[in-house]
Amino acid sequence: xxxxxxxxxxxxxxxxxxxxxxxxVETSTDLKQLRELYIVGAKSxxxxxxxxxxxxxxPVTLLKKFQAxxxxxxxxxxxxxxxxxxxxxxxxxxxVPSKKSKVKQYQKRPRxxxxxxxxxxxxxxxxxxxxxxxxRIRVKLDGSKTIKIHLDKKPDNDDRIDAYSMIYKKLTGKQxxxxxxx
Numbered sequence: 001x002x003x004x005x006x007x008x009x010x011x012x013x014x015x016x017x018x019x020x021x022x023x024x025v026e027t028s029t030d031l032k033q034l035r036e037l038y039i040v041g042a043k044s045x046x047x048x049x050x051x052x053x054x055x056x057x058x059p060v061t062l063l064k065k066f067q068a069x070x071x072x073x074x075x076x077x078x079x080x081x082x083x084x085x086x087x088x089x090x091x092x093x094x095x096v097p098s099k100k101s102k103v104k105q106y107q108k109r110p111r112x113x114x115x116x117x118x119x120x121x122x123x124x125x126x127x128x129x130x131x132x133x134x135x136r137i138r139v140k141l142d143g144s145k146t147i148k149i150h151l152d153k154k155p156d157n158d159d160r161i162d163a164y165s166m167i168y169k170k171l172t173g174k175q176x177x178x179x180x181x182x
Contacts, residue, residue: 002026004038018042018054025076033069037062040090044083045170052083053163055171060089067128084163088125088171091118119172126164127151133181147176154180 002019003011011019019039026034041057054077058066066073066087077085094113097105111117124132127149134150161178168176 002038003040003042005040014044015039015042018056021077021080025073025080029072029076031069031072031076033065034073037065045167047084047163047166053167054081054083054085055167056085056087057090058087060091063087063089063125070129084160086126086164086167087128088122091121093118119174122171123149123168123176126168127178145175147174149176149178151178151180 002022003015005011019042022034022039025031037058039056039058043055043057045053045055047053070087074085074087092113093115094109097109112121131152132149133152136148136150138146138148140146165176165178168174
């Protein structure tokens with residue numbers, strides 16, 4: 001079982017096929033660390049010229065283990081699927097507690113469950129193995145915001161950076177631009 005969902009949510013056919021591909025990668029390569037790892041969801045987004053992006057959601061507790069084998073795993077998955085592959089930790093956003101809500105809030109909402117924190121924590125997962133060295137928020141005169149992210153080095157493929165900004169826009173609704181030091 002390479003995919004484990006919480007609660008009584010059902011596993012889609014697409015997620016089953018992705019889990020099957022991950023099993024194939026585990027058996028055919030020397031990625032023995034992949035045995036105890038699993039995903040909690042998968043999503044496909046269509047990108048330009050028919051090329052897609054596969055987003056693998058993993059538990060945040062297993063994210064470091066996935067990042068340890070990131071490059072080998074991504075290369076193998078991209079070879080088999082033909083899409084870009086991104087691994088993101090599955091984080092939960094809790095709503096703002098209000099006085100009118102029916103459910104009584106006994107605990108204060110942790111900072112790690114706020115919308116802002118979840119969106120900020122998604123960025124490093126998205127661009128891994130690149131590192132974020134700076135961040136600026138540019139507000140235009142019409143009120144629209146663009147987040148400018150400074151990455152440590154330029155990747156081999158510029159198309160991947162465009163995919164990153166498109167994925168982040170789809171996931172969070174926020175416009176992001178990536179820049180590199182000269």
